[in-house]
Amino acid sequence: MRLEQRDSYLRRFHSRVREVESRAGGTWVALDASAFYPTSGGQPHDTGRLGGASVVDVTVRDGTVWHRLEAPAPAPGDEVEGVIDWERRYRHMQRHSAQHLLSQAFVRVARAFETRSVSLRGPDCTLDLAGDPADDDLLSAEGLANTFAYAGLPIVSFEVDERDLEDYALRRPPKVRGRIRLVVMGDVEIAACGGTHLASTAEALPIKVLGSERVRGGLRRVTFRAGWEALEDFGAKHALAAELVQRFSAPLEELPSRVARLQQELSDARAELAAAHAHRAGELAERLLELAECRGEVRVVRAEVEDALLEPVLEALAGREGVAALLASRTAERVRLAFARGPAVGWDLRPVLQAALAEVNGRGGGRPERVQGAGSRLEAIGGALRAAWAALPDS
Secondary structure, three states: OOHHHHOOOOOEEEEEEEEEEEEOOEEEEEEOOOOOOOOEOOEOOOOEEEOOEEEEEEEEEOOEEEEEEOOOOOOOOOEEEEEEOHHHHHHHHHHHHHHHHHHHHHHHHOOOOOEEEEEOOOOOEEEEEOOOOOHHHHHHHHHHHHHHHHOOOEEEEEEEEHHHHHHOOOOOOOOOOOEEEEEEEOOOEEEEOOOOOOOEHHHHOOEEEEEEEEEHHHEEEEEEEEHHHHHHHHHHHHHHHHHHHHHHOOOHHHHHHHHHHHHHHHHHHHHHHHHHHHHHHHHHHHHHHHOOEEEOOEEEEEEEOOHHHHHHHHHHHHOOOOEEEEEEEEOOOOEEEEEEEOOOOOOOOHHHHHHHHHHHOEEEEEEOOEEEEEEOOHHHHHHHHHHHHHHOOOO
16 A cells, blocks of 8 residues: 555655656655555546655556656655655545445445546535435435444544455455455445545534435435535534525524515516516607608607617517617617618618727627627717618618
8 A cells, every 4th residue: 555545644654766757737746655646537636745845736646656746856866755745635534434334324325326527626526426316415424424433433444455355345356356444434324435534423523414416327416515614614604594694684593584575566666667677668669760761661750868778669660561770778888789670671681780890899690680789989879880880771
């Protein structure tokens, strides 16, 4: 076993540089022995220092652990001290041991809930499970995993020959051959694993399932946090809840009903505002029709309108037979263009829009009968409407 597999709590070690390579990504160093964990099995690599250089990546190739360094790099034959970034390592250990406990808990809730893949790359870790566990199953597995953790079971590892695996009740078959490293957690979990782990299940506490979602392959992805990262998540959510309690001047248990009332009030206010806009837009559309210009037999409304009324006015004019609308509005940052034609008007408005967009340095598109776009040259809004008029067909 590698050094970190024999003792996951090893933070410092001394070794000799065996080989140095310059390849994609920088300078890579191999040692006679290393305690740095290489990315594998869903668990991220360690970081730290080798001599005076930072270790920023660790991989394994043909059984050799390689460390990518930031300068200065040592030379072959140099003796160096390795120092592990302990906080990062320990969090990875909490994630990984908690994952084992959760995976074991799920198969105990129902044998069908097998773990197919894991990701421990960030504080929000995931299990991809078969069998489609329901919300009640998630709660049951979370409770069982924490029961295992509270028992303070010892976590140990050792190697066996693959021929002797039948003597062990593994949760899942190993993915490697030859000598197999087994991780055992008391009398509740045993699995083939090459990762770093805690000394006791209690160090993984608390283990909290955050939610789940369906993913490809008919699997359900369960997200969880463990250890320090679970406590940090609880702290952040507690602080947010406390702020909301203060803002709403209501007990925590009343916040859902308060928010529901506010959502309904907001929905009602939006509906009233939309109705008001529609009424104002209808009146404005009628006034604009009185000022319409004629291009052949088509009445063309060409105008700048208030930004909030752009779509409602366009909608009111788009249903008028023999009418085309060339409307523009502006905000503090951009010019908006919206063109439409009513029934019995056969124009393709796409080239008309492009002519207008060229004036405002904009982009947009749409269908022949209805187009829209926006640009950044606020001062050119009048020129855009004139360009659109010039680009209309003669009849």
